[in-house]
Amino acid sequence: MTTDRFAVLTDAAIDVLAELGMRGLTHRAVDARAGLPQGTTSAYFRTRKALIEAVVRRLADLDRADLDARELPAGADSATVALTDIDRTAAGIAALLDQWMSTARHRTLARYACLLEATHHPELRTILEYGDASRAQSRAMLAAAGARNPAQAGDHLVACIDGLLFDRLIGAGARTAPPPGTAANRADLAIAIATLLRAFAGQHPEAQRSGA
Amino acid sequence: MTTDRFAVLTDAAIDVLAELGMRGLTHRAVDARAGLPQGTTSAYFRTRKALIEAVVRRLADLDRADLDARELPAGADSATVALTDIDRTAAGIAALLDQWMSTARHRTLARYACLLEATHHPELRTILEYGDASRAQSRAMLAAAGARNPAQAGDHLVACIDGLLFDRLIGAGARTAPPPGTAANRADLAIAIATLLRAFAGQHPEAQRSGA
DNA sequence: ACCGTCCTTCTACAGGTGTAGAAGGCCATA
DNA sequence: TATGGCCTTCTACACCTGTAGAAGGACGGT
Secondary structure, three states, X not given: OOOOHHHHHHHHHHHHHHHHHHHHOOHHXXXXXXXXXXXXXXXXXXXXXXXXXXXXXXXXXXXXXXXXXXXXXXXXXXXXXXXXXXXXXXXXXXXXXXXXXXXXXXXXXXXXXXHHHXXXXXXXXXXXXXXXXHHHHHHHHHHHOOOOOHHHHHHHHHHHHHHHHHHHHHOOOOOOOOOOOOHHHHHHHHXXXXXXXXXXXXXXXXXXXXXX | OOOOHHHHHHHHHHHHHHHXXXXXXXXXXXXXXXXXXXXXXXXXXXXXXXXXXXXHHHHHHHHHHHHXXXXXXXXXXXXXXXXXXXXXXXXXXXXXXXXXXXXXXXXXXXXXXXXXXXXXXXXXXXXHHHHHHHHHHHHHHHHHOXXXXXXXXXXXXXXXXXXXXXXXXXXXXXXXXXXXOOHHHHHHHHHHHHHHHHHHOOOOOOOOOOOO
16 A cells, blocks of 8 residues: 555665765665565666656655645735745745755755756756746745846745755755754744845845834 | 876866766776776776765865955955945856856866765765855855854855855756856846845845935 | 466676776886 | 886776566456
8 A cells, every 4th residue: 555666666766865876876776775675676667767767756746745735824825925924934944944954854865866967867857846836936925025026036045045955955064054853953044044035025125123 | 297197087087977977987987088098097096985085175176276266356355345345246256156057067066966975975075175165255254244143144145155056057947047158147146146145244234225 | 267467576697887906118226 | 228116008807787588476357
């Protein structure tokens, strides 16, 4: 039932990808990781390319699910809602990012590996669905905020938020960021994201209550 | 002379890394790319790990050189200079980024590949020198600007700028960004970066001349 | 009970890859 | 001219990987 062979194998492949990198992603490694007999992955995904494409599809699905789940609370137009409380919106995004770099770390690492791979393998660009969804969301939000050029600002915003994610995912060096999975991390991210939202939404409409 | 074997090989390795990815980085591939007889790379870098470490060192050197070159014009404290003309600073950073995603695209792709690799190979973290340099620069700049928490804001700023770079480097999907290597790209980047600088430097000290 | 179909597992094999060491050649010093 | 140390090139080989196909077994329809 839940042990649908395809899902088990692609999930194992994602783990392998995160732990061993693109180089370690082999049919046999996935077999081992999934605890299934050698040859299984090879039987389900005859070529390596097929395996990678399956991984990409799975990643896109999982990410889109996460993204969609963020909207339900407010039934109406999420864009206008988001604007009325920037700090709450920022906190929501921060929570998602924090999850992606702690609980879902493997998945995120695998996604970046695939993004890099898509550079020389253009047919993998399916992943960009993920980017497209958040991009559309951002553009709509900033448009509602009255930004001068919502498409441009939205793209910039998404790129910056992705930068925050990647930076902490890699997590090297002397930086102020707290470890992923902690409330401190979510708070720190929320500060950065709120700043970004205010900056890119129009040109800070009426300042951020610094003076009363 | 200029054909120092080590440099030739590591540069070839960077090209291979950018074009074929981590998986394609083999001794023989580097030989072929460098136009040298098979076995050469293997003789200079007996193990694959040694080869990767050499690549990482080279990347760090090249990046640091680029970063340092950006400072010379103003002899004095670059931090305060940067603040007096945010747009000029943003344009400078934009030019560097544009270069990294067009002329130096291979190098940048290789760097991201190595960053991902460093996730499961901690001794590769030497690359973080690059991050550290720009981080220190950003912190100093924001501190001079009177930011409340320059260390934090500096880290956020660097992460966001890196996000802009990565986003365009991957360059997939429907986005507003012009192609790398064009003046339009530099202009677009400059807009984003100026917004970031103003947002993270204190909390936009006196707005950005929107009202005369 | 028989058959065909599917899913699973095993085995084979042609390349490719990492690594070590041998063979060959260049040049300065004695 | 010999000697020794180098840098370079070649070759060997054990191992890993991708991919294909054969063998085995479960099971529903007749």
